[in-house]
Amino acid sequence: MVLAKWFGSLLLLLITIFTNAYGAFVGVNIGTSLSNFPPEADVVSLLKSKGITHVRLYDADPHMLRALSDSGINVMVGVLNEEVLGIGESPSAAASWINRNVAAYLPSTNITAIAVGSEVLTSIPNVAPVLMPAMQYLHKALVASNLNSRVKISTPQSMDIIPKPFPPSTATFNSSWNNTIYQLLQFLKNTDSYYMLNAYPYYGYTSGNGIFPLEYALFQELSPVKQIVDPNTLFHYDSMFDSMVDAAYYAMDDFGMSGVPVVVTETGWPWLGWAKEPDATPENAQKYVSSLIRRVQNDSGPPSHLSIPINTYIYELFNEDKRPGPVSERSWGLFFPNGTAAYALSLDGSEELVTGNSSSAATFCVAKPNADPDKLKSGLDWACGQGGANCAPVQQGRPCFQPDSFQNHASFAYNDYYQKMHGAGATCDFDGTATITSIDPSYGSCVFTGSSNSSTGGGGMFPPTAFGPVSPQLGGSSKLAVTRTRVLILAAVLGLLFSV
Numbered sequence: 001m002v003l004a005k006w007f008g009s010l011l012l013l014l015i016t017i018f019t020n021a022y023g024a025f026v027g028v029n030i031g032t033s034l035s036n037f038p039p040e041a042d043v044v045s046l047l048k049s050k051g052i053t054h055v056r057l058y059d060a061d062p063h064m065l066r067a068l069s070d071s072g073i074n075v076m077v078g079v080l081n082e083e084v085l086g087i088g089e090s091p092s093a094a095a096s097w098i099n100r101n102v103a104a105y106l107p108s109t110n111i112t113a114i115a116v117g118s119e120v121l122t123s124i125p126n127v128a129p130v131l132m133p134a135m136q137y138l139h140k141a142l143v144a145s146n147l148n149s150r151v152k153i154s155t156p157q158s159m160d161i162i163p164k165p166f167p168p169s170t171a172t173f174n175s176s177w178n179n180t181i182y183q184l185l186q187f188l189k190n191t192d193s194y195y196m197l198n199a200y201p202y203y204g205y206t207s208g209n210g211i212f213p214l215e216y217a218l219f220q221e222l223s224p225v226k227q228i229v230d231p232n233t234l235f236h237y238d239s240m241f242d243s244m245v246d247a248a249y250y251a252m253d254d255f256g257m258s259g260v261p262v263v264v265t266e267t268g269w270p271w272l273g274w275a276k277e278p279d280a281t282p283e284n285a286q287k288y289v290s291s292l293i294r295r296v297q298n299d300s301g302p303p304s305h306l307s308i309p310i311n312t313y314i315y316e317l318f319n320e321d322k323r324p325g326p327v328s329e330r331s332w333g334l335f336f337p338n339g340t341a342a343y344a345l346s347l348d349g350s351e352e353l354v355t356g357n358s359s360s361a362a363t364f365c366v367a368k369p370n371a372d373p374d375k376l377k378s379g380l381d382w383a384c385g386q387g388g389a390n391c392a393p394v395q396q397g398r399p400c401f402q403p404d405s406f407q408n409h410a411s412f413a414y415n416d417y418y419q420k421m422h423g424a425g426a427t428c429d430f431d432g433t434a435t436i437t438s439i440d441p442s443y444g445s446c447v448f449t450g451s452s453n454s455s456t457g458g459g460g461m462f463p464p465t466a467f468g469p470v471s472p473q474l475g476g477s478s479k480l481a482v483t484r485t486r487v488l489i490l491a492a493v494l495g496l497l498f499s500v
């Protein structure tokens with residue numbers, strides 16, 4: 001068993017951690033390239049049970065939009081890339097799109113945004129000339145229906161239209177798109193909308209050939225010799241995510257356009273890849289997503305725009321098994337179609353974020369975040385030995401082995417001991433390393449017993465517990481050791497590298 005650096009994480013199910021009553025939100029993209037997309041009502045139950053308040057659909061599927069009515073969930077709908085041309089050439093096509101896909105559902109389905117196409121400039125550049133007309137016609141149609149104040153229009157862009165995103169202070173849009181970008185930014189500003197950015201540190205890292213440390217991509221702490229600093233502003237960048245968002249702000253500034261907020265319409269990390277994708281692991285996905293949620297929910301913006309929170313949509317809700325390409329393409333999902341979490345999500349010190357219904361929920365005894373590793377190991381040994389806990393599920397090859405950390409294994413063992421023994425007066429303490437939580441730490445087919453038999457999540461078709469195999473074999477713990485990329489970089493050198 002290897003001690004992971006991210007040792008102090010409490011394993012939690014996603015319940016309500018997406019909700020932050022006061023500020024930035026973390027929403028989720030719902031792709032539909034699944035061989036068995038669940039009934040829409042079940043998808044909505046899943047969203048609600050996890051406290052997800054914002055979703056983005058890639059289209060305007062009537063079943064999904066109906067299922068989302070009166071759910072309290074904010075919905076971004078999408079104009080498909082193949083629809084952009086027709087709409088851009090015809091104001092009446094735009095008006096009918098709005099009537100059919102937006103006006104028909106408001107207000108019971110709370111549609112708040114329309115994403116026009118997906119990475120149009122880089123994925124279908126031949127359609128770029130009609131992108132702005134399409135957005136303008138859609139906007140006119142919204143105005144005509146008096147919906148323009150509640151529904152914003154924008155268009156998600158890939159990071160690829162900013163050829164040199166580092167250092168952020170010198171980032172500019174690819175000048176081939178000057179005209180379109182100029183009109184786009186004017187439009188966003190005039191309509192009080194926002195810039196939609198698809199920001200993938202996973203690709204920034206994997207295509208960087210070792211220039212950036214993995215920790216930087218995963219929001220992990222950087223050692224003093226690996227600080228990433230913009231040589232012009234001397235801003236420290238704690239994460240590639242922040243640096244990408246700032247690159248977008250600086251690129252907009254370059255057009256003299258300030259005051260258009262960035263919303264991250266896609267970001268995430270794949271949890272499975274093939275041999276050539278060694279960084280697509282459940283551990284990394286878990287680190288990325290849980291750190292992302294924490295990062296966004298601290299409500300601060302990137303260094304250049306600290307006061308603008310970074311609203312963000314995670315890519316994505318379900319694994320899309322029908323997507324072509326490498327294995328990682330099909331492994332971005334937080335959940336399987338049956339509602340089982342694809343990997344355990346961890347969140348440090350998150351309990352204050354949890355506003356769930358604890359009165360009826362079960363309680364669990366888990367290892368504290370940041371507990372002393374030696375004490376955890378003693379606690380684990382005691383629980384599995386003298387304590388009589390069933391520790392079989394945390395053995396290699398069994399459902400609770402991954403993530404292979406004392407934190408995870410101790411949580412399982414503590415809980416098993418506690419559930420068996422607390423009727424007889426046992427406490428959840430373990431030398432101060434254990435704590436009670438109402439959040440079901442179960443994930444995949446690793447099921448933690450709760451103290452009550454009431455359902456602790458899910459609904460409809462989604463069972464609160466899962467059986468059977470879930471994570472594929474991941475080659476034990478060696479993957480964790482690989483993450484320590486020893487790249488010593490001076491900010492200025494990095495700046496040079498990226499400006500040649």
Ligand SMILES: *[C@@H]1O[C@H](CO)[C@@H](O)[C@H](O)[C@H]1NC(C)=O
Pocket residue numbers: 072074107110112
């Ligand atoms: C719809 O979403 C907007 C934006 O978040 C919010 O202000 C409004 O209260 C929501 N409306 C309903 C009916 O939930």
Ligand SMILES: *[C@@H]1O[C@H](CO)[C@@H](O)[C@H](O)[C@H]1NC(C)=O
Pocket residue numbers: 125163174175176
């Ligand atoms: C800018 O965009 C054009 C058109 O898509 C492309 O050919 C060119 O390679 C891009 N430039 C950079 C530096 O990425």
Ligand SMILES: *[C@@H]1O[C@H](CO)[C@@H](O)[C@H](O)[C@H]1NC(C)=O
Pocket residue numbers: 175176178254255
């Ligand atoms: C695009 O805009 C940039 C910055 O405004 C400018 O430096 C560049 O010359 C423009 N390029 C073209 C092709 O218009």
Ligand SMILES: *[C@@H]1O[C@H](CO)[C@@H](O)[C@H](O)[C@H]1NC(C)=O
Pocket residue numbers: 238239242295298299300
């Ligand atoms: C919020 O996150 C940013 C970026 O990681 C960090 O610099 C800042 O200190 C955090 N603020 C708080 C209050 O935690």
Ligand SMILES: *[C@@H]1O[C@H](CO)[C@@H](O)[C@H](O)[C@H]1NC(C)=O
Pocket residue numbers: 357360
């Ligand atoms: C909390 O649980 C009670 C009893 O099961 C239920 O009536 C109530 O609606 C729940 N509240 C929330 C916010 O889920």
Ligand SMILES: *[C@@H]1O[C@H](CO)[C@@H](O)[C@H](O)[C@H]1NC(C)=O
Pocket residue numbers: 453454
């Ligand atoms: C579930 O709880 C109820 C009431 O607390 C109890 O009567 C029932 O036997 C329990 N069922 C199981 C399977 O433990």
Ligand SMILES: *[C@@H]1O[C@H](CO)[C@@H](O)[C@H](O)[C@H]1NC(C)=O
Pocket residue numbers: 336337338339340445463465466467468469470471
């Ligand atoms: C849910 O689906 C996953 C992936 O197909 C599978 O491994 C898991 O066992 C399933 N869980 C349940 C409860 O059916």
